[in-house]
Amino acid sequence: ESNLNFVFFLSHLHRLLLSEQTITPIINTKHLMISAYKDHRLSGRTRIIGIMRRDELQSLYCIFCCQHSCSLGYTAYTYMHSDHFGYPFVTTDVLCKYQPLRNATHVTISTHASITENQDQRFIPIRNKESTAMFPYNFTICISNLFGDYNNVLQFVQTMEMYKLLGVQRVVIYNTSCGPELERVLLHYKHEGTLEIVQWPIDHFLKPSAGWNFPEHPGDLHYYGQLATLNECIYRNMYQTKYLLLNDLDEIIMPYKHANLQQMMEKLEQENPGVGVFVVMNHVFPKTQFDDSGRFKVPQWQNIPGINILEHIYREPSRDSVYNPTKLLINPREVEQTSVHSVLKAWTSAVTVDPEVCRIVHVRGPLQGSLTKEQLLVDKRLWDFELIAKVDKVLQNVGLLI
Numbered sequence: 479e480s481n482l483n484f485v486f487f488l489s490h491l492h493r494l495l496l497s498e499q500t501i502t503p504i505i506n507t508k509h510l511m512i513s514a515y516k517d518h519r520l521s522g523r524t525r526i527i528g529i530m531r532r533d534e535l536q537s538l539y540c541i542f543c544c545q546h547s548c549s550l551g552y553t554a555y556t557y558m559h560s561d562h563f564g565y566p567f568v569t570t571d572v573l574c575k576y577q578p579l580r581n582a583t584h585v586t587i588s589t590h591a592s593i594t595e596n597q598d599q600r601f602i603p604i605r606n607k608e609s610t611a612m613f614p615y616n617f618t619i620c621i622s623n624l625f626g627d628y629n630n631v632l633q634f635v636q637t638m639e640m641y642k643l644l645g646v647q648r649v650v651i652y653n654t655s656c657g658p659e660l661e662r663v664l665l666h667y668k669h670e671g672t673l674e675i676v677q678w679p680i681d682h683f684l685k686p687s688a689g690w691n692f693p694e695h696p697g698d699l700h701y702y703g704q705l706a707t708l709n710e711c712i713y714r715n716m717y718q719t720k721y722l723l724l725n726d727l728d729e730i731i732m733p734y735k736h737a738n739l740q741q742m743m744e745k746l747e748q749e750n751p752g753v754g755v756f757v758v759m760n761h762v763f764p765k766t767q768f769d770d771s772g773r774f775k776v777p778q779w780q781n782i783p784g785i786n787i788l789e790h791i792y793r794e795p796s797r798d799s800v801y802n803p804t805k806l807l808i809n810p811r812e813v814e815q816t817s818v819h820s821v822l823k824a825w826t827s828a829v830t831v832d833p834e835v836c837r838i839v840h841v842r843g844p845l846q847g848s849l850t851k852e853q854l855l856v857d858k859r860l861w862d863f864e865l866i867a868k869v870d871k872v873l874q875n876v877g878l879l880i
């Protein structure tokens with residue numbers, strides 16, 4: 479069957495504008511497109527991840543282009559995610575169910591069905607053209623949203639080196655902005671090949687909130703678009719990695735019974751056949767409580783900006799009456815939509831991992847600040863790993879240590 483009747487040849491257009499950016503506005507709307515992926519779980523339909531204004535619900539069309547031609551627009555089906563935390567903009571999946579051009583390389587969303595009325599609309603590439611069953615990486619971490627003048631170098635380098643010792647091969651980070659010393663550290667890991675930096679200039683398009691609670695932190699969008707970046711990261715890495723960890727940059731998903739993530743996942747997979755979402759409980763190690771022995775008060779780190787996580791070995795106990803936030807370790811091919819603490823839509827069930835097997839080491843300000851040292855739990859798991867020499871090497875490499 480030929481679709482040529484529905485195809486315009488590109489000579490009709492003055493030019494086809496391609497977007498090289500991670501964020502592309504949809505003209506005549508307040509909506510934004512992030513990226514487009516062929517979804518092999520949905521018969522190869524194209525999914526465009528976007529950030530859309532919840533109260534703006536006009537008709538939208540998907541327009542495809544390949545090397546020499548573009549299609550007419552066909553209905554774009556929009557699925558706003560259920561999590562928006564009260565902000566006016568929400569992460570949205572746009573599904574293009576009818577695919578008029580078999581070999582389309584680019585797609586866009588438009589308010590017009592005709593390409594000739596879209597001279598100024600930019601097109602984005604369609605990724606994940608092939609599905610594979612072999613992946614270059616076993617463990618990848620998605621870290622959403624670096625913003626402000628975040629310059630916590632010491633914690634970042636320690637955490638990156640810790641991830642590597644645990645068997646993480648790649649970290650993806652979405653960068654809105656950061657502090658000057660951390661910038662050098664990011665470039666170091668990029669050159670090393672461990673870190674992929676996705677530029678995320680969301681503040682050029684919207685007024686992002688620096689918090690998660692709308693009344694307290696007003697703005698257009700929850701937490702610098704954290705939900706959009708987490709979902710984007712799942713699709714970006716769908717055929718790059720066996721497992722994906724979704725956590726913040728001050729959190730370490732830490733096996734307590736196994737030497738590394740590989741060994742832990744072999745066991746968890748065996749015990750939970752077919753499960754593709756593992757939920758890990760967060761545990762706060764207050765940065766206000768220090769190890770008394772001073773064993774890891776490393777003299778050469780005195781002037782390095784940030785927190786030395788090795789000095790914080792006191793863990794807050796879980797409270798029965800208070801929700802303990804969780805983070806996720808997933809098989810990305812089984813997940814369709816995610817939120818921060820749980821997946822929203824998946825083709826698999828989720829299990830919560832026993833905290834004796836795995837918990838998140840989260841060194842940060844206390845949540846139970848009134849507790850004394852005696853009321854906290856001593857947890858020296860971080861001390862089982864040889865971090866100091868590795869951290870020193872990175873700090874030397876970026877010129878922060880002689």
Ligand SMILES: *[C@@H]1O[C@H](CO)[C@@H](O)[C@H](O)[C@H]1NC(C)=O
Nearest residue numbers: 544545546547579580581582
């Ligand atoms: C689509 O791609 C295939 C393989 O790359 C090629 O053989 C075919 O000619 C292409 N079809 C069109 C309409 O461009």
Ligand SMILES: *[C@@H]1O[C@H](CO)[C@@H](O)[C@H](O)[C@H]1NC(C)=O
Nearest residue numbers: 614615616617645647720740
């Ligand atoms: C990934 O895991 C498989 C076992 O599932 C192992 O054989 C392989 O060596 C691992 N790859 C890397 C790069 O560690």
Ligand SMILES: *[C@@H]1O[C@H](CO)[C@@H](O)[C@H](O)[C@H]1NC(C)=O
Nearest residue numbers: 653654655656661664665675
């Ligand atoms: C992060 O984003 C800021 C703002 O666009 C930019 O100045 C900086 O160079 C970026 N850092 C890296 C490592 O890409």
